[in-house]
Amino acid sequence: MADEVKLFRTWSSPYGLRVVWALKLKGIEFETIFEDLANKSPLLLQYNPVHKKIPVLLHKGKPVCESLVILEYIDETWNETYPLLPKDPFKKAEARFWAKFNDDKLFPLIRKASLGHGKEKEEARVLATENLKHVEEQLEGKKFFGGEKIGYLDLAFGWMAYLINVLEEVGGTPLINKEEYPRLSRWMEIFYEIPLFRESWPDRDKLIIKFQNYK
Numbered sequence: 562m563a564d565e566v567k568l569f570r571t572w573s574s575p576y577g578l579r580v581v582w583a584l585k586l587k588g589i590e591f592e593t594i595f596e597d598l599a600n601k602s603p604l605l606l607q608y609n610p611v612h613k614k615i616p617v618l619l620h621k622g623k624p625v626c627e628s629l630v631i632l633e634y635i636d637e638t639w640n641e642t643y644p645l646l647p648k649d650p651f652k653k654a655e656a657r658f659w660a661k662f663n664d665d666k667l668f669p670l671i672r673k674a675s676l677g678h679g680k681e682k683e684e685a686r687v688l689a690t691e692n693l694k695h696v697e698e699q700l701e702g703k704k705f706f707g708g709e710k711i712g713y714l715d716l717a718f719g720w721m722a723y724l725i726n727v728l729e730e731v732g733g734t735p736l737i738n739k740e741e742y743p744r745l746s747r748w749m750e751i752f753y754e755i756p757l758f759r760e761s762w763p764d765r766d767k768l769i770i771k772f773q774n775y776k
């Protein structure tokens with residue numbers, strides 16, 4: 562393999578899948594190393610000694626950690642094919658802002674709204690539905706968060722296309738419906754059907770069991 566690209570990830574991690582999608586969009590060949598997080602490999606601990614988390618991208622022997630950082634690394638390293646981030650500094654800042662909002666706020670809220678219990682779960686559900694409105698607004702007049710083509714922000718939000726309905730089912734907490742979130746619902750359908758990503762979707766039944774166990 563000319564460029565020596567390896568990706569440490571798990572079968573289900575949304576952070577790992579972001580990187581898979583970015584590599585596929587760029588047409589980069591890579592080897593996947595599946596980690597068991599209950600028994601992390603010495604290589605994972607060596608390459609990500611700070612957080613000890615997947616994903617890790619290894620490029621020519623050098624590790625890059627944190628999925629959003631990895632997306633930017635991929636975009637800058639293979640910059641002649643399929644741009645992920647906008648060129649315009651303001652649009653780039655906006656994309657980074659919403660990706661950070663997703664990781665710091667939205668995803669944790671949705672997990673709590675689905676997998677939490679009691680008052681904490683209900684409070685998270687209310688906040689999650691409020692915050693999902695911001696996401697819905699980002700799609701106004703656009704097919705993708707990136708505009709006419711999938712971009713960095715689509716990859717950051719990509720977990721929703723396969724995980725939201727699993728979390729809704731496990732938590733018994735409906736979050737997204739076509740009436741309140743028409744653009745986001747449509748985007749989730751389109752994203753899920755992208756032929757390039759089809760092979761990457763984790764098995765839904767396995768995900769249900771995984772999150773039931775969390776709960």
Ligand SMILES: N[C@@H](CCC(=O)N[C@@H](CS)C(=O)NCC(=O)O)C(=O)O
Pocket residue numbers: 574575576598613614615616626627628629
């Ligand atoms: N902010 C990190 C989050 C990555 C993350 O949370 N990875 C989880 C799997 S989904 C992990 O490796 N967890 C192992 C652990 O916490 O020990 C990123 O964007 O890469």
